[in-house]
Amino acid sequence: MTDPLPQGATIGILGGGQLGRMLSVAAARLGFRTHIFEPGANPPAGDVAHAVTTARYEDETALQAFAASVDVITYEFENIPTQALDLLEAHRPIRPGREALRISQDRLTEKTFLRDLGLQTAPFADITDLASLEAAIAEIGTPAILKTRRFGYDGKGQARLQAPADAEMALADMAGAPAILEGFVDFSHEVSIIAARGLDGQVACFDPGENVHESGILRTTTVPAQLTSAQKTDAVLLAANILNRLDYVGVMGVELFVTPQGLIVNEIAPRVHNSGHWTQNGCTVDQFEQHIRAVAGWPLGDGQRYADVVMENLIGDDMDRVPDLARERDVALHLYGKSEVKQGRKMGHVNRITRAT
């Protein structure tokens, strides 16, 4: 299928969280239906989807029925079991494609891919046992951070080493999982660039946003970011480099550390990204519609920004602030309809328009 997806076609989305929810709304805006596949009950995306399948990724019958009911498949998170992808791909195109998933599912593969592209990354080493960890510490130094190669998210599966003596304890934290040691980067701030590539190879980037994290979770993204014109150009070029090499179709989030030695790629996410939520109130075509356009084989929006925006995540008890936020003139609320408030859980976000441009 390379023709543009017609009105009324169905886009299958793996994962029913807030990203799937906002993708679903964007798909509807373009006249598409969505079908959500999600193991958890009552997924946030289910409230705005045409159909929902509640099943595990090991349920082949459910996967097959899901694939048969949709025209193309995309996803809101990268850690989808390989066997499920194999089965789905036999029936329908998966966009973005498998290579992007393979790379982003494994921190070591990802870092190696980026380095081989000529991009800067933090120093890193493959860790298989205590000996390889000690050798890596000798080379990279401390402080450093030990991470599982797979299934990391929002700061989970990570152990910080303040000194070489922490090696054994940090390795125990990995519980035997393959790991990667990453050296610290001396950066002034973190930005991310949300880039998209269409089925025809067209690339479009949104303006980079500047990210602030708290406890390993994104707190705010501010556009415009503090970047020189040359740094912005670098960000666009390196994102295009990554997308083109992967023959990528869809939106990708690329996190970057800003240093005197240039931009260092922290990580890539082959999907819409929390740091791109500001586009909902800053661009005519936001990151969710951009992703749907790419996946559907439609022309991309150009990423033009028409406002300065601060996106702030509403995490856990931040929901208590909603009544006050609802009274602020330039605040756009985006709540996810999650039934239970939990500490550290992303419940919604606001986009505060600070200036029309």
Place this chain on the structure above:
Amino acid sequence: MTDPLPQGATIGILGGGQLGRMLSVAAARLGFRTHIFEPGANPPAGDVAHAVTTARYEDETALQAFAASVDVITYEFENIPTQALDLLEAHRPIRPGREALRISQDRLTEKTFLRDLGLQTAPFADITDLASLEAAIAEIGTPAILKTRRFGYDGKGQARLQAPADAEMALADMAGAPAILEGFVDFSHEVSIIAARGLDGQVACFDPGENVHESGILRTTTVPAQLTSAQKTDAVLLAANILNRLDYVGVMGVELFVTPQGLIVNEIAPRVHNSGHWTQNGCTVDQFEQHIRAVAGWPLGDGQRYADVVMENLIGDDMDRVPDLARERDVALHLYGKSEVKQGRKMGHVNRITRAT
């Protein structure tokens, strides 16, 4: 129920067309679920709703189950059978309330209400038979337009009288339905004001838009409209007058003729309105979210406009233009996912941002 509706509450929406669809998306953005009640199969709103009931307004069992499943009820069109409303209202609050429906369901009642408020309307007369029609023509003159008192929409149920001799033929067009004769108004252009009133009585208005119709169907709405500052103030005051008198809760569309003798009220619609679609790309809180906020007992957005916008309806074959429209930088697409393209059918709309302000 006068407390603000909490996260996860369900808003029932009568009618599953494009207005219900866009209301449903706005409700989700605030963390609410929606349940659509619609007699027709596969309603556009169903693709973005938590639940859909497909049943007739005469189906009391279905109405009761619907009412039991929701926290508050609103609607996307005003011609809901009275018996259905009676049944629903016994279970759950209906917002906007019954008085607004009673008035807007009947052109004669509506015109009389507006005149009694001290507002200007076109000259009108109650028509029950040929004698009353001839008497009305003698007073109002021709050209004039004969309309059924109830169930008019997009120019249906109307007959134009060019001369007194047309009386009998026009009356035959009414097929025995109660009718109203309206005189023509000599106006320079038509505008509409989208106004909202909260549960606490707070009133907020969006900037008036200027409407152009073709074949009785809205073609474009442009903001800002050609209005003096005094005319804008008049529009706000008369809208607030109407909303307050009705103890209204929700968004209302008020269509106005601009004349040298001031603003003349054409008609009111107790719901979100096609001429308010521009707010989706011109305001932080659009008319759909504004309506949901009111219905949910939340604070209203203030209606502040941050862009000049031209909204254009995509009617019937206009859908052929979508591939080109998708390539235009400042065009936001809003398609309704209707399966069948028909002449005169509203299939979607675009908001073209002509200037950021």
